[in-house]
Amino acid sequence: MYAPGRRATSDDPESGIGDVGRPVTTVHEDERISRIMSLKGDRRISLCFPCRDEGETVGRLIAEARTRLVDHHRVLDELVVLDDNSTDDTAARAEAAGATVIPISRVHDWHGTGRGKGNALWASLVATQGDFIVWCDGDVTSFRANWILRLVEPLLVDDDLALVKAAYHRPEDLGGGGRTTELVARPLLSLFEPELARLDQPLAGEYAGRRHHLERIPFMQGWGAEVAMLIDLARRFGPDCITQADLGVRHHRHHPLRTLSIQAAEVTGSLLIRQGLHDHLEASTLIRDDGSEVTLNFDERPPVVSLARRS
Numbered sequence: 001m002y003a004p005g006r007r008a009t010s011d012d013p014e015s016g017i018g019d020v021g022r023p024v025t026t027v028h029e030d031e032r033i034s035r036i037m038s039l040k041g042d043r044r045i046s047l048c049f050p051c052r053d054e055g056e057t058v059g060r061l062i063a064e065a066r067t068r069l070v071d072h073h074r075v076l077d078e079l080v081v082l083d084d085n086s087t088d089d090t091a092a093r094a095e096a097a098g099a100t101v102i103p104i105s106r107v108h109d110w111h112g113t114g115r116g117k118g119n120a121l122w123a124s125l126v127a128t129q130g131d132f133i134v135w136c137d138g139d140v141t142s143f144r145a146n147w148i149l150r151l152v153e154p155l156l157v158d159d160d161l162a163l164v165k166a167a168y169h170r171p172e173d174l175g176g177g178g179r180t181t182e183l184v185a186r187p188l189l190s191l192f193e194p195e196l197a198r199l200d201q202p203l204a205g206e207y208a209g210r211r212h213h214l215e216r217i218p219f220m221q222g223w224g225a226e227v228a229m230l231i232d233l234a235r236r237f238g239p240d241c242i243t244q245a246d247l248g249v250r251h252h253r254h255h256p257l258r259t260l261s262i263q264a265a266e267v268t269g270s271l272l273i274r275q276g277l278h279d280h281l282e283a284s285t286l287i288r289d290d291g292s293e294v295t296l297n298f299d300e301r302p303p304v305v306s307l308a309r310r311s
Contacts, residue, residue, distance in 0.1 A: 032149050033073050039156035046078035046130030047148055049099070050120035054138035055088040061136065061143045062097035068145035070098070075149070081138070082124040084117075090138075102127045114301060116266075118225025122301040125214055132156075133214065137205030142250055150245040151208035162213035162233050162241035167200035168250040178203065179257075184264045185227055188271050195239045196230050203227065203267070206247065213237060215304035222297030223263040224270020231274045262286055266296050273298060 047065055051058055058081060069075040081094035081101045091101045107123040108114065114122070125133060132155050134148050147166070154164050181203050189197035196202060203226050217232040219225055233241055265286045272281060285293040 029146050029149070032146070032153065033075060036075060036149055036153055036156060037073065039153070040075075043132065043156075044077040044130040045075060045152055046080060046128040046133045047076050047136065048078075048080045048082055048124040048128060048133060049094070049136055049138045050082045050084060050117065050124055051086060051090050051094070051138035052084040052120075053086045053088045053090060055086070055090045055093050057141060058090055058099075058138045059093035059097040061138065061140065062094050062099045064143055065145050065148065066098040069148060078128050078130055080124065080128055082120050082127065084120040084123075111301075111307065114221050114299065116220075116222040116225070116297045116299070118219045118223070118228075118297075119221040119299075119301060121225055122219040122221070122304070125211070125219075125304055126307070131211055132208055133211060134208040135205065140206075140250060144247075147206060147247045148208075150247060151206065154243055154245060155208055155210055160241060161243060162210050162237050163229070163243075164208045165199055165201060165230075165242065165244045166204040166206035166247045166250070167244040168204075168206075168247040180260055180264050180267060184267050185271075188268065189227070192271065192275055193231055193234070196234060196242070199230070199242070199244055201244070202230060206250075213241065218303055219301040220266075220270045220273075221299040221301060222270070223266035224273075224298070227267050228270045228274055231271070258288075262294055262296070266298070269296060269298050 047069070049058060049061060062079065062081065065076065066079055070079060079099050081091070081099045082104060083091045083094070083101055084104045091103070095101045102124070104120060104123050107126050111126065121135060124135070132152055134151055136143065136147070151164050151166065155161050178201075181201065185202050186197050189202060205226075207226075213233060213236075214229075217229065217236060220228040230242065269281055269284070272278075281298075284296045284298055286296055287293055
């Protein structure tokens with residue numbers, strides 16, 4: 001059921017973390033875990049953090065997820081960090097906290113080199129085994145393990161759902177979504193894909209998907225991956241295959257505008273490509289105010305199901 005106009009009621013809308021860094025366990029969460037374990041059966045759930053230089057935050061995220069969803073309750077079957085060529089101690093901290101760390105070079109060795117966030121998402125889909133995969137950004141500072149429960153539960157209940165996007169409040173931003181969402185993604189979706197513009201956070205880095213569906217769409221390799229994923233799933237399986245779950249409040253490290261301008265350009269270009277307007281893109285570079293140029297990433301990875309036919 002596609003319900004972009006409403007969100008499930010949050011049990012703890014502030015979604016904060018206690019002073020000692022561990023969540024307060026509530027009766028609501030224990031009930032949700034029991035329900036999920038009953039619904040899950042022998043199906044597998046993978047949680048993946050695609051990371052590049054997230055050593056400052058990733059260890060705490062992994063520890064939180066592992067304690068609640070692996071050690072206390074076997075909700076997760078895989079807890080993975082896809083390390084996208086980090087130059088800091090991301091891999092060491094993630095491994096120490098209990099994650100399986102997969103260097104992106106391992107996927108590149110088999111399937112050729114790619115680059116960008118979408119390439120990391122695609123690589124994590126290739127490298128994991130779960131029937132459901134939950135993605136979470138590695139720079140979140142307010143992460144709660146119950147986010148994973150809220151994202152994956154609708155997929156376990158409704159076999160027709162392909163994707164559950166996070167809905168949340170971001171105090172750092174003036175709009176309902178982030179700056180790129182409100183200034184770029186939502187206006188463009190409103191013009192070209194209005195049924196998707198109603199999602200609270202179309203560019204959210206936290207979402208859960210069904211492998212069967214995700215393996216049947218291509219992945220844009222750059223920052224346009226999330227918006228292209230929405231469009232591709234809606235067109236192939238119908239907009240009713242996408243819904244959203246309320247995660248409460250999300251805090252993250254704030255990105256400078258110079259970084260966001262690349263993201264905005266790649267989101268714009270990717271959405272126009274999905275409209276068949278390839279010929280109207282006269283360049284694939286972002287021109288800075290000082291005259292310098294940044295190469296934009298509009299490369300794609302093929303549907304994962306096509307890989308087996310190639311081998």
